[in-house]
Amino acid sequence: MSWPATAPALPGWAKLWRSGMDEGVRDGLGDVNALASELIRRRYSCRTYRPEPIGEVERRRLTDYMAGRTAGPLGAQARFALVAAAPGDASALKRLGTYGFIKGATGFIVGAVRRAPNDLEDYGYLLEQIVLSATDLGLGTCWLGGTFTRSSFVRRFGGLAHNETLPAVVSIGLIGDDGSERIREREEGSRRLLSSQTFFERGFGETLDLSRVGVYAEALAAVRMAPSATNKQPWRIVRDGAAWHFYLRRTKGYGKGSALFTVLRIADLQRVDMGIAMCHFELVARERGLTGSWVVRDPGIPLPGKDTEYIVTWVGPS
Numbered sequence: 490m491s492w493p494a495t496a497p498a499l500p501g502w503a504k505l506w507r508s509g510m511d512e513g514v515r516d517g518l519g520d521v522n523a524l525a526s527e528l529i530r531r532r533y534s535c536r537t538y539r540p541e542p543i544g545e546v547e548r549r550r551l552t553d554y555m556a557g558r559t560a561g562p563l564g565a566q567a568r569f570a571l572v573a574a575a576p577g578d579a580s581a582l583k584r585l586g587t588y589g590f591i592k593g594a595t596g597f598i599v600g601a602v603r604r605a606p607n608d609l610e611d612y613g614y615l616l617e618q619i620v621l622s623a624t625d626l627g628l629g630t631c632w633l634g635g636t637f638t639r640s641s642f643v644r645r646f647g648g649l650a651h652n653e654t655l656p657a658v659v660s661i662g663l664i665g666d667d668g669s670e671r672i673r674e675r676e677e678g679s680r681r682l683l684s685s686q687t688f689f690e691r692g693f694g695e696t697l698d699l700s701r702v703g704v705y706a707e708a709l710a711a712v713r714m715a716p717s718a719t720n721k722q723p724w725r726i727v728r729d730g731a732a733w734h735f736y737l738r739r740t741k742g743y744g745k746g747s748a749l750f751t752v753l754r755i756a757d758l759q760r761v762d763m764g765i766a767m768c769h770f771e772l773v774a775r776e777r778g779l780t781g782s783w784v785v786r787d788p789g790i791p792l793p794g795k796d797t798e799y800i801v802t803w804v805g806p807s
């Protein structure tokens with residue numbers, strides 16, 4: 490697992506640019522230092538971009554940052570690159586199964602992950618860190634899930650190895666719309682499930698009392714703000730003492746096993762959503778000085794239904 494519970498609480502450890510990066514990359518990052526919680530609040534799905542390309546400095550910072558995102562917390566190996574947009578991308582995205590209209594993106598963050606038991610969660614976790622680093626640079630982003638494996642995005646990425654997949658991409662560019670309305674709606678909760686629908690205590694029968702979890706409430710708020718495919722927010726978290734068990738509650742008729750996803754061979758995007766939720770939880774927990782590490786060890790808590798499955802546990806200090 491990526492970060493041992495004994496990891497030193499370095500000053501700035503939880504700052505996004507620094508967390509989990511090797512020394513070489515960390516040294517090259519200079520003064521970029523925004524708090525993850527602030528970036529999580531600022532990020533939204535930007536679907537309209539300005540025509541000017543991303544500046545050279547920002548492009549280099551982003552590329553340096555990506556170079557440090559190669560190992561997921563659950564053991565999968567990934568790699569990412571920034572590719573330039575090409576004419577016709579907006580309509581190609583539709584054919585590849587994405588929804589919404591992406592207007593004027595000048596680039597895409599494309600990645601590949603090697604097949605492994607938790608490859609999709611790790612992909613979501615790593616790419617969301619890159620998304621937040623782009624947010625720090627003032628850039629707009631939008632996650633896009635579709636069938637990319639045989640698309641021109643793969644060619645521009647330089648191809649995939651036989652054991653790699655490309656589960657989702659992220660459009661990127663200078664912000665052309667005003668996200669303030671979306672951010673406000675999200676913060677007011679009108680576009681999010683209630684905490685009582687997603688966070689539980691000991692088992693799925695008892696709602697978690699957020700007033701009794703201290704600063705973990707902020708880590709949970711960061712999970713609630715996370716992006717997810719069609720905004721389904723499939724994460725469910727059960728707290729049991731120092732353990733925070735993450736479950737995936739699948740949306741009926743969407744994702745793995747659904748006709749749409751089977752025909753289009755779209756990746757199991759709700760597992761990518763889980764990785765994004767893990768990323769937000771951990772970044773804010775660490776920012777607030779809470780140490781911990783990820784383990785995959787099913788606690789055997791009775792599940793509310795067949796649509797719910799155990800994914801991973803964050804173990805904090807007891």
Ligand SMILES: Cc1cc2nc3c(=O)[nH]c(=O)nc-3n(C[C@H](O)[C@H](O)[C@H](O)COP(=O)(O)O)c2cc1C
Nearest residue numbers: 533534587588589632633634716717718719720758
């Ligand atoms: C894995 C994944 C796939 C997504 N696919 C698309 C997509 O194909 N088209 C799109 O417009 N938005 C897509 N989104 C963005 C979500 O619709 C968005 O995150 C959600 O509605 C919440 O809004 P927010 O990101 O502004 O907070 C995707 C998000 C995730 C995490």
